[in-house]
Amino acid sequence: MTPRLECAELTTGYFTERPCVRGVSLTLEEGELVCLLGPNGAGKTTLLLSMAGLIPRFSGGLRVDGVDIKNGQPRAAVRGGLVLVSDDRALFRKLSVEQNLRLAVRERAERGPGVERVLDYFPALRKRLRIDAGRLSGGEQQMLAIGRAIIQRPKVLLIDELSMGLAPVIVEEILPVLRTIAELDRTSIVLVEQHVHVALRVADRAAVIVHGEIVLEDSAATLLANPERVERAYLGEGLVSSQSN
Ligand SMILES: Nc1ncnc2c1ncn2[C@@H]1O[C@H](COP(=O)(O)OP(=O)(O)OP(=O)(O)O)[C@@H](O)[C@H]1O
Numbered sequence: 495m496t497p498r499l500e501c502a503e504l505t506t507g508y509f510t511e512r513p514c515v516r517g518v519s520l521t522l523e524e525g526e527l528v529c530l531l532g533p534n535g536a537g538k539t540t541l542l543l544s545m546a547g548l549i550p551r552f553s554g555g556l557r558v559d560g561v562d563i564k565n566g567q568p569r570a571a572v573r574g575g576l577v578l579v580s581d582d583r584a585l586f587r588k589l590s591v592e593q594n595l596r597l598a599v600r601e602r603a604e605r606g607p608g609v610e611r612v613l614d615y616f617p618a619l620r621k622r623l624r625i626d627a628g629r630l631s632g633g634e635q636q637m638l639a640i641g642r643a644i645i646q647r648p649k650v651l652l653i654d655e656l657s658m659g660l661a662p663v664i665v666e667e668i669l670p671v672l673r674t675i676a677e678l679d680r681t682s683i684v685l686v687e688q689h690v691h692v693a694l695r696v697a698d699r700a701a702v703i704v705h706g707e708i709v710l711e712d713s714a715a716t717l718l719a720n721p722e723r724v725e726r727a728y729l730g731e732g733l734v735s736s737q738s739n
């Protein structure tokens with residue numbers, strides 16, 4: 495069966511002579527949730543930006559459902575089904591929650607599951623529909639950012655630093671929703687997450703990227719049972735655990 499996402503030997507970065515993501519291959523099946531782990535500066539954000547067409551690939555291929563995604567073209571990536579939730583969450587802060595969602599619907603009205611579906615996934619937003627996005631709590635903003643993304647009915651959702659600035663209880667609330675989105679909508683998800691144990695509990699598989707290369711990839715269950723393998727992969731990062739972040 496054709497994989498949902500095929501990232502093949504992708505090399506990218508900010509200077510062609512010095513790529514900071516080198517030869518990364520990552521394959522996701524439909525509805526699969528893969529977490530991308532790795533120390534600061536490893537290239538996680540750069541990889542997601544490149545998959546979303548925001549920075550060009552120097553070499554390597556990217557396919558969604560077997561269809562080539564044009565290089566370095568954000569709109570082509572979205573049309574191809576790749577939607578990024580960036581670590582800055584990119585909300586319209588002066589617009590209400592509802593307006594933020596409706597604007598996202600407009601971009602993909604014919605396919606989107608609609609505002610109601612988002613509110614079913616994130617009931618906390620229902621009470622906040624008329625509030626400006628800029629006045630939401632960090633957790634609510636993250637819910638809205640994910641909501642805006644899923645309304646576009648992605649085939650592959652790319653989420654950068656989901657838990658940045660959020661209290662652990664909020665992260666624990668949002669992560670299982672991603673699991674549900676993957677299962678019910680059959681959306682494949684690449685989740686960049688610093689909290690290793692939390693991420694492994696929700697993911698099917700994990701890949702660890704260090705200095706721009708994938709150094710370890712295995713099922714989340716296997717890695718949860720052998721955390722020392724993840725720790726060793728982090729090369730010189732010391733003990734890696736959900737407590738260390
Ligand atoms: N806009 C930029 N211009 C030049 N170099 C950059 C830029 N953004 C990131 N880099 C460099 O690219 C490398 C990879 O950075 P990247 O942001 O992808 O890492 P990351 O794994 O997302 O790290 P973090 O966990 O801190 O978010 C780093 O060496 C970083 O300094």
Ligand SMILES: [Mg+2]
Pocket residue numbers: 538539540581654655
């Ligand atoms: Mg990053």
